[in-house]
Structure formats: C-alpha cells, structure tokens
Amino acid sequence: NAGVTQTPKFQVLKTGQSMTLQCAQDMNHNSMYWYRQDPGMGLRLIYYSASEGTTDKGEVPNGYNVSRLNKREFSLRLESAAPSQTSVYFCASSASPDRGLTTEAFFGQGTRLTVV
C-alpha cells in the first residue's frame, strides 16, 4: 500500500549543482503536485499537473522545472541549485478534479534538501 513515494529522502547539493526529485503514485490519480515547506511559511505550491501531459506553475515556480512522465510519475528538477532552495519538498497526488470537486491530496514523506 505504497501511496505516494518520493526519492531521495535526503540530499545535500552544492550551489550550482542540478538534481531531480522523483515522485510516483499508485492510486491512479489525475493530479500531482510539488510543494515546498519552509518554517513559518506553510506549504507553497511549486508546480502541479492536473492531468497527464499538462503542467502549470504554482505560487513559487522560479528555479524549478517539472515533467509529468506518465500518469504515475511527476518529477521536479533543480537546474542550478541555490541556497534559497534549501527546504523540505513534498510530492502529493489527488483525484481532483473529481466531478468538479477538489478532493483531498495524499502526500509523500518528503525530501529534505540542503544547498550549501
């Protein structure tokens, strides 16, 4: 009963390095999301994909790119990491829109990224 699986769980990057965070869900959900969580800021949406083949910017997209590889997988790429991207990253998925409703999101366990 995996749900949403993110890899890696921890990562340390040097400024300017690139990396891709991987996310996969096994719930046949339409929508997938990438959030970042910073102290006192709550969760902020980076990008989302409402269906296979589509992606849209969220609140804080600068410095990131995404790929909806198929219905199961949604990856987040940092092309040139900066210290401001030090954060905890969460992938989530939901059945939204489901008959017009925004249904609940299911979250992965998070990736703790430090950029030095």
Added chain:
Amino acid sequence: AQSVTQPDIHITVSEGASLELRCNYSYGATPYLFWYVQSPGQGLQLLLKYFSGDTLVQGIKGFEAEFKRSQSSFNLRKPSVHWSDAAEYFCAEGNSGYSTLTFGKGTMLLVSP
C-alpha cells in the same frame, strides 16, 4: 486569490484538556475544507474534510471540525488531548473548478504533562 489563515502559530495545551485550532478561509462560494496533521519528519496526513451537508464533521483520532459560513471558519476541535497529538496542523481550502489546495501556515500544537 484564495487564502487560508491560521491565527495561532503555536498553542500549548495540557494533556487531557480540550483543544480548538482556528482556521479562516477566504473564498466566498462553497469551499471544500480540509485539516491535515504533520508529525515531525513525516508527510501530511488527512484528519477530516468538509464538502457539503452537515456542518460538523468527524475525523480520525477523535478530531472534529465545524464549518461556519457566517464566520468563514472551519475550526478543529478535540475534547481531550493526548501527548501523541503534539504535531503541526494545517488547514487547507479547495474549490470547484480548481485542482489545487491552498494551505494555511500551520499551527504547532505542544502538549504539556
């Protein structure tokens, strides 16, 4: 734009005491409202949700929330807090036609002996 306000950054409650965490949403039409809990180092777990119907909704772990349209509020309650309830709690809002949720900044619950 939607916004969700959780006025309390931290709350400390004695074990066994009652709890109420506040949440105010901004969207005027029928909102879809959620409460999530996050234990340290973990992802977010759904506690309960409100779409329509009865304004008092029951969730997991003994939590409930009441939707009050007149106050644009969706407060989370528990009659008797356990030490294991210490965590961060997030209120979130979605609405018809959108696929995304908007989260509040969270309330950290501390439980004292």
